[in-house]
Amino acid sequence: MSSPTIALLQELIRNRCVNDGTPDSGHEWRSVQTLADFFGKAGTVVEPHPGRQSVVYRLPGSDPEAPALTLLPHLDVVPVTEDGWSHDPFGAEIVDGFVWGRGAVDMLNLTAAMAVVFKRYLDGDAPPLPGDLIFAAVADEEAGGALGAGHLVKEHWDLVHCDYLLTEIATPGFATDDGMTLPVTVAEKGPAWRSLRSKGTPSHGSQPYGTDNALVGIAEAITRLAASPTQVDISPSWIAFITKIGLPRDLVVRLTDPDLIDGAIDDIEDPDFARWVHACTHLTVSPTLMRSGEKQNTIPDVAKASLDVRVTPGQDQASVDDMFRKALGPTLYDEIEIIDDLDFPANESSTNTVLWDAIDEAANELTGAATLVPMLTPVLTDARFFRLKGVTAYGVGLFEQDIAFAEVLSMFHGNNERVGVASVELTTRMMEETLAAYGRRTGKRR
Numbered sequence: 293m294s295s296p297t298i299a300l301l302q303e304l305i306r307n308r309c310v311n312d313g314t315p316d317s318g319h320e321w322r323s324v325q326t327l328a329d330f331f332g333k334a335g336t337v338v339e340p341h342p343g344r345q346s347v348v349y350r351l352p353g354s355d356p357e358a359p360a361l362t363l364l365p366h367l368d369v370v371p372v373t374e375d376g377w378s379h380d381p382f383g384a385e386i387v388d389g390f391v392w393g394r395g396a397v398d399m400l401n402l403t404a405a406m407a408v409v410f411k412r413y414l415d416g417d418a419p420p421l422p423g424d425l426i427f428a429a430v431a432d433e434e435a436g437g438a439l440g441a442g443h444l445v446k447e448h449w450d451l452v453h454c455d456y457l458l459t460e461i462a463t464p465g466f467a468t469d470d471g472m473t474l475p476v477t478v479a480e481k482g483p484a485w486r487s488l489r490s491k492g493t494p495s496h497g498s499q500p501y502g503t504d505n506a507l508v509g510i511a512e513a514i515t516r517l518a519a520s521p522t523q524v525d526i527s528p529s530w531i532a533f534i535t536k537i538g539l540p541r542d543l544v545v546r547l548t549d550p551d552l553i554d555g556a557i558d559d560i561e562d563p564d565f566a567r568w569v570h571a572c573t574h575l576t577v578s579p580t581l582m583r584s585g586e587k588q589n590t591i592p593d594v595a596k597a598s599l600d601v602r603v604t605p606g607q608d609q610a611s612v613d614d615m616f617r618k619a620l621g622p623t624l625y626d627e628i629e630i631i632d633d634l635d636f637p638a639n640e641s642s643t644n645t646v647l648w649d650a651i652d653e654a655a656n657e658l659t660g661a662a663t664l665v666p667m668l669t670p671v672l673t674d675a676r677f678f679r680l681k682g683v684t685a686y687g688v689g690l691f692e693q694d695i696a697f698a699e700v701l702s703m704f705h706g707n708n709e710r711v712g713v714a715s716v717e718l719t720t721r722m723m724e725e726t727l728a729a730y731g732r733r734t735g736k737r738r
């Protein structure tokens with residue numbers, strides 16, 4: 293009774309490819325094996341570190357001039373806090389119509405759907421596409437992709453080169469008075485990760501008066517950065533998104549005005565949605581790590597803190613420097629060393645493409661009438677490696693209206709991650725129809 297997509301999704305969840313950020317975690321080889329069994333055929337396996345396997349299957353098209361399309365799902369998932377779950381996070385149980393488990397929405401639902409649709413092309417059950425069709429299931433997305441998509445793009449471009457790409461993230465649509473609005477992820481923010489380091493003078497903790505304590509300086513800097521307002525970016529694509537998801541008119545007006553948006557976000561009742569709106573429109577600063585001292589009775593001479601900073605497509609490193617200077621004030625800004633840990637530009641794909649039109653056709657076919665809206669995501673995905681190579685990359689799926697947009701977002705890396713069985717089937721059909729429409733459209737052009 294279980295469909296191939298559901299069965300595969302369950303197996304991928306049970307494989308427990310948990311990426312905790314260390315090179316020896318992940319164990320994606322298990323799911324590469326699952327896929328080889330599913331396809332009845334091994335692909336090209338790339339393994340930059342023992343156990344960290346990605347696998348590529350490349351089907352040549354009939355027309356070498358036609359554009360190539362890559363399906364790029366990831367195989368790894370993030371760790372769980374078991375106490376917070378109502379069901380076994382690696383059991384993949386089906387309860388009340390939902391598949392429960394880590395990875396159910398991020399992104400093993402899409403991984404399974406893409407594999408099921410790709411198999412039809414692999415087996416010759418679907419008319420071949422004019423251009424190459426590539427299925428690349430990758431390791432290490434959850435720790436930045438250096439052992440997965442980043443490695444493939446850098447070292448094995450011959451295997452995965454393409455013009456178009458489908459990957460995460462997929463979210464439910466919005467029911468509006470004008471019908472359904474379906475977000476398609478077209479852009480993502482860029483990480484501008486920074487660390488702060490302060491120096492002091494070591495001395496005895498029993499006599500703090502007048503001492504130079506490195507931890508106090510860092511704590512002050514973190515407090516100021518966390519409390520400081522950050523630059524707003526109301527981009528044309530933000531306006532296109534927020535105006536089409538069925539929000540009250542007056543709220544939309546405020547959410548598209550840089551001077552009113554912060555107050556408007558305060559008025560949003562759903563905290564998950566408020567957080568998303570804030571992140572999509574602001575430079576964000578999250579202090580995440582802090583370390584100082586060796587002993588409880590010694591005043592530390594070095595302290596270090598790290599921050600997850602992210603910029604929108606309209607912002608860059610200069611925006612970050614400017615924000616830090618203003619937030620810290622002249623004295624602290626001069627005293628504290630600021631270290632650049634990672635800079636990757638925000639990136640965006642155009643919607644004026646044959647793949648966008650194919651998604652639009654598929655969404656209309658399956659929902660009657662859907663309006664696509666381009667969406668920015670504040671999280672990092674593997675799409676960024678490809679966008680920097682000039683590839684057009686989107687994330688899309690199709691969900692039943694059983695869980696709201698913001699709740700699904702909160703399941704990414706959160707507790708009680710689950711996906712509706714019907715949604716998995718819909719996403720599979722969406723993938724199938726999108727590829728079929730893309731095939732017709734890329735064929736017509738030749």
Ligand SMILES: [Zn+2]
Nearest residue numbers: 398399433460
């Ligand atoms: Zn993901």
